[in-house]
Amino acid sequence: MRFLYVFALCLLPVSFALNASPAKAQTQSGISNQLSARANDVLRLLQGEEIEAEVFDENFRNAVPPARFRTLTAQVRTQQGQAVEIASITPRNANSAILKVRFEKSIGTVNIDLETAAPHRISGLLLTGFEADAGSLDDVIAAIDALPGRQGLLIQQLDTAALPPVAAIDPDGRYAIASTFKLYILAELDRAVRAGERQWSDVVELGPKSHPSGVSQNWPDRSPVTLHTLATLMISISDNSATDTLIRAIGQKKLAGIVRAAGHHDPDELRPILMTRQASALKMPVHEILRDKYLAADPAERERLLTEYDRALTLDSIDPRVLTNKPNFINQLEWFATPADIVRLLAYLHRNASADTRAILAINPGIGQDAARKWAYFGYKGGSEPGVLSYNFLLGSKTGKSYAVTVNWNDSSQSLQESELLALTTRLVNLLAEQ
Structure with a gap:
């Protein structure tokens, strides 16, 4: 679940882009003199040299x-270290290229x-993401394992049983998995549509409203919305109000069924599936008594208490500062799964999901289009809150292999440095594409 986080499931920590006068396509096998010179200028800019007036055209300088x-570049240096060198230049034509820039902590794509x-002069500049400067898959795994806190990771090829x-x-x-739990909701919607119990075009009223992330919390109350629109918002931008609307429309009995069918090792861990508003409100100091009773209850009692508490767990009772300042009850009030559970869920979707569901999963690649273009299919859903990061992929390689990948990081003592895990996960996914 993303709290007050402008994310839209695009995980880039910094992005700046302008194309004031795009270069016309030309055919050129080598690197033009102007590209070589301007690539060096990009390095100088990223290192902090104040040469914008001579390097950027007027339209770029007016816009940025x-x-x-x-x-923006200072933020990049804070996260990735100093820019060291241009590692490679891949020209698209005489006046356009993709640069790989080596930073102290990662390699950036520009x-x-x-x-x-x-x-x-430079008319367009787009910093699209970072990947760890690691030589092999084993190196990346070791770097993830060395992060503070707890890490859970699993990569499973799906083409042959028992690999x-x-x-x-x-x-x-x-592990706490934050918004990754929304994959269970998508899986149940997909099952119901395939079974003829629902249609993607079915219309429900929006509500109950939750806090951001998302956009639908700003829409009129009780707006008529299709199930397809709600699912698209829930997966592509992790819209919490869309998610809570779907939980209400589906019901806890059906959701409990899909958790079992998708192979969760302990389905009671996700019974009931909390709405995002309910989970956040229960973390508030004002609801301490309600929270203690809820946490002490068994699954059946939790379901009853949640119905009883719902009117008290209002948006007005949620203090965003409690949610965004530091990890808050991430070992008690969250959505929980093992990496093996998540891989089984992704494998369930791989076996069963309709074309519509696969298309929804592929809308937002999370770690960026550069990584996604290396794959024939790239499905993604992530989750985060202070102390919790979860990146999850359903992948189809251009050589015909299919993979489920989940990377999880929990630390109940401190907020996490998202850019670290992002760079490592990007490198992991890119290396996997080469296998």
Whole structure:
């Protein structure tokens, strides 16, 4: 669940992009002189040199003033360390290329466009993401395992039964998974549509409302919305109000059934499936008595208490500062699964999901389009809150292999540095695409 986090499931920590005058396509096998020179300018800019006036064209400078650009690049240096060198230049034409920039902590991908006429100033610059500068899959796994807190990871090829995992860290450990739980809701919707019990075009009223992330919390109360629209919002931008609407529309009995069918090792861990509003409200100090009773109850009693408590667990009772400041009850009030549970859920979707469901999973690749383009199919759903990160992928390679990948990081003592795990996960996914 993403609390007050402008994310839209695009995991890039910093992104700045402008294309004021895109270069016209040309055929060129090598690297033009202007690309070589401007690539060096990009390195200097990322290192903090104040050369914007001579390097960027006027349209770029008007859209992204030098002071703003320097703020953005300073954020990059804080997260990734100093830019060290241009590792590679892959030209698209004489005035456009993809640069790989080596930072102290990672390798960044930068798309660059130049003016077509001399002096070929930079007209477009897009920093699309980072991956760890690690040599092998084993190196990446070891780096993830060395992070503070607890890590749970599992990579499983899905094409043949009983294959050993490609890689694993604590695959049977219990982890808070945040918005990853929304995959169970998608799986139940998919099952119901395939069974003829529902249609994607079925309309329900929006509500109950939750807090961001998402957009539908700003829509009119009780807006008529299709199940397909709600599912799309829930998966592509982790919309919490869409999620809570679907939980209400589906019901706890059906949700409990899909948790069992998808192979969760302890289905009672997700019984009942809390709405995002309910989970957040129960963490508030004002609801301490309700929280203690809820946590002490068995699954059947939790279901009863949740119905009883629902009117008290209002949006007005949620203090966003409690949710965004530090980890808060992530070992008690959350959605829980093991990496093996998540891989079984992804495998269930791989076996059963309709084309519509697969398309919804592929809307937002999470770690960026550069990584997604290496795959024939790239399905993603993530989750985060302070102390919790969960990245999950259903992948189809261009050589015909299918994989389920889950990477989880929990730390109840401190918020996590998302850019660290993001860079490592991006490198992991890119290396897997090469196998």
